[in-house]
Amino acid sequence: MSNIDAVKTRSSLAGLGTFGKYLVLGIAAFLTIGPVVWTLITALNPQDPVTHVTTTGFEAFVDVFEKIPVWLYVWNTALVTVLVAAGQMISAAMAGYVFARFDFRGKNALFAVILATMMVPMQVTIVPVFMLIRGMGLADTLLALIIPALPTAFGTFLMRQYFMGLPVELGEAAEIDGAGPWKTFFSIYLPLSAPGLAIVGILAFNYHWNEFFRPLIMTISEQNFTLPLGLVSLQGKLGSGSVSTVLAGVIISMIPALLVFVFGQKPLREGLTAGAGK
């Protein structure tokens, strides 16, 4: 423990306090990771926990690949997720910047309307959205999942907060040097907003990778399914699939989100640290 520069006011109970702290954090970490580790063990375990039937450990995973076209679904989900995340980063950066830095008539009202769209449950609007998509000739395509998800109210809000946290003086200095508003944005503020954009991107990725409801309603052909829908088909008609196979599917679908999480954690944390609370 790095107690070398501990503040002097600490009592002799500090040791116990430290122990208590690690105990609480340890239990919390066990509770958050435990169920997933259990899932992995169950999926890999040659002995089924419910039935005690013995199989080779990887059978459940092989089964997943036999039952659903995993690669196609991964590709579909990746296309949707990456395009939505990219689109949200672009649209949120631009709109958030405007709301943070410019004044125009009706700004507050417009921002309030944008925030208000977050408060309407998706289940309420899905049918009208479906009708619009049909009108655009996009019914039962992946674009039907992508296009409506490109604008983001929450991302706009986050980026506004983020840009508000960056010093105004930077832009003013640039403009004194003769930079126009576009240049100010692209060469001064946009590079500085990378951590904020990372949050928007990672949250979008995470949300849409796991998204279930919209794909369920919007896609019809199984070739257009995303991974979460594939997981449901592992459960089989009327839930007759094997437990291990379903859990193996859960593990497989988790991997890409896990990778993004591992590599995206640092910018995400930094972004939230820099942008929160301003």
Added chain:
Amino acid sequence: MADITRRAMLATLGLGAIGTVVSWPRLTAQDIPGRGKSALTIALFGTEQDAQQRQGLIDGFQRKHPDIPVRIVAIQGQDWSEYFAKILTMIAAGTPPDVVTVATEGTQLFASRMAHPLDDFVQRDAAEMQEYFDDVHPSLIESFLYKGSLFQLPDNFNAANVFYNTSALQRAGLERPNDNWTVDDFFNVARKMKSSGQGSFLPYFWNNRLWGGVVPWLYVNKTSFLTEEKAPGGDWFWKKFYPNETPRGGGYLWENADALNDAAVESFSVLQRLVSEGLAANPAQGGGNELVALFSTGAVGMTPAGGYWVQGLKEAGVANDAYDVTYFPAMNGQRHQFGAGGYAIMDVSERKDEAWEWLKYCVSLEGMSIAHNKPDSSLPRKSLNDKLYGAGVGPAHWNVFYDTLIKFPTTGPMPAPPQQAAVESALLKNVVNTIMNGPGGVRPGLELMQRDLELALKGR
């Protein structure tokens, strides 16, 4: 620094644009073979695997009708309501299927809103159809009549029977029960199984669902949770195709809630006693995926199931003699429950004649034996059912599957009015409270059920 970032940014955007262009066929689904081409579209409830298994059926059909292109769309769902919602979505998307598979749960919903009556077709091709009807039990057909018209031809069915673990029965020192065993006998068997079993062994495991849930226990007590009447009409059909039968009317009508009648209370009390004595599981909603596992390892003594389960148990590696099947026990009667499935023609279809050819092919001797080459559902054609299960793939008393119809002529479909989804949730959501709160909890639970059923039936 900013320049590098900008260059990286532009490069990323460029890559993204190229990537989007390259994957455009996937994004717009243009790469799906046959998309946009006109074909007889058949929607079925199941996964893509189920669709692939139908390939043999398509091939057979196209040998007879090479001019009719066929496309099968598999539609997934947790239950039938989700399937219906998806069909609606297809209609809303402007790509309605021509033919849909519909089970008893949805027969009246489809018949009342989306399906086209088969009356004219059946009469036109009466000579051809007579051979089919001669082979199929009238109870199955009756369940597909709605307000005097025929909407589907049965392609599969499953009667709710009791599957039991033969070694659990032997361990309890019991013989196979008589066909006309009673609920008291059932309790006796369950108790003996329990006392001779070990650990978390459960004599009776069941799921809270419309098929094989509480309904069999209501039917064997000559009651239900909805009133049951027969619609007028249908004579045209019965007189023509089943001349030796008394005409059965124009199909079932389930119009009023009836959860509070004395017999229903009695049936629910039986379930309450089974659960509180620890003889039956607390019914889980859904949860079908653990059942095969539990039963195949001997953790469960008896469970409701039908012919479809033979294939499931076979895949789980259960030997034919490790289990057997019998009827639900008698109370005031011994009426049983079944669910059936078949194809219906959509009202919006512009290919009704071709659709009818598909229906006819699927119920023909050839079509039905291609479609059901595995014991994954009882077959409405008795000849084919005997061939399928008589081949030694199932339990010793496989005759029970079809005899549920023959020996118990009152056996009927699960109650499924056009408001089926609402009715089903009104029933299922009140089952647990009704049977889990002691003997005194049964009536209050049923009062809530009655209230919810009344609301559900009032819905449009």
Added chain:
Amino acid sequence: MMSTTTSPRKKNRALVWVFLAPTVIGLGLFSVVPIIGSVVLAFFRWDIITAPQFIGFDNFVQMGANPTIRVSFFNTLTFVVAAVIVQLAVALGLAILVQSRMPDWLRTFFRSALFFPLILSAASVSLIMAYLFNYEFGLINQFLTLIGVGKVGWLTTGFGAKVVVLIVYVWQNFGFTFLMFIGGIAGIPKEVYEASSIDGVVGWSQFRHITIPLISPTMLVASVMAIINALQIFDQPWVLTRGGPGDDTRTAVMVIYESAFRQLDFGGASAVGIVLTLVIMVVTGIQFQLSKRYVFYG
């Protein structure tokens, strides 16, 4: 705000409209228009297949008379209160512990572990949890039997099911609030703590008088997000209990889904949706009003 004196206004205006266009057009088309659509729909009877039929306020009247819908709103509101309190408390407590003195690698480990559930889908989490909480064969009941407590009817009793839905929901969602609090706490200058420690303000009193006021803006955003999300809870009870036993875990969004996609009553579903949206807006409005009194903007 932008100093408008140094740059020509016209240039700014072009940028404002170009930058706003994707978001405004997108949200307008795919959120505002559908919202208006569903408001209109709420006055109709419509099942998608047959033509819509105008019925005035009938959907709202039916809704008021339906005990299931009333219960679902009551469930949703009690759930929100419980879930938001637990979620904020757990997230804040763990964030403070994680941000206290410890080796960096350990801090990274705890942060990752605690944030982890957020990356899973609600559907798979609920699936895993349904197995864990299963009455007969679930790991949790096996453990409870082992330590002599016996089997608990987690998903089969009303109270148990509510508790499980709450646990699973908070388990999955506290990570984001947790990260926001980490950000908030990390944003507090070290000097503030050091100065207060020298003045003898430590422990609880430091938490109460230094930490809480300084992260109150984060707390506002976190609680607004938590409440908006909790009011829309659907996935967890849908997979775990389907709203049962009885209506004990039925939520408002579940009623919307069931009316629309199971009972084909799209007008009725819209009516419920509008009422729920109004509830969310009122609650959020109240929160922002209250925040004027309690949030400390350093």
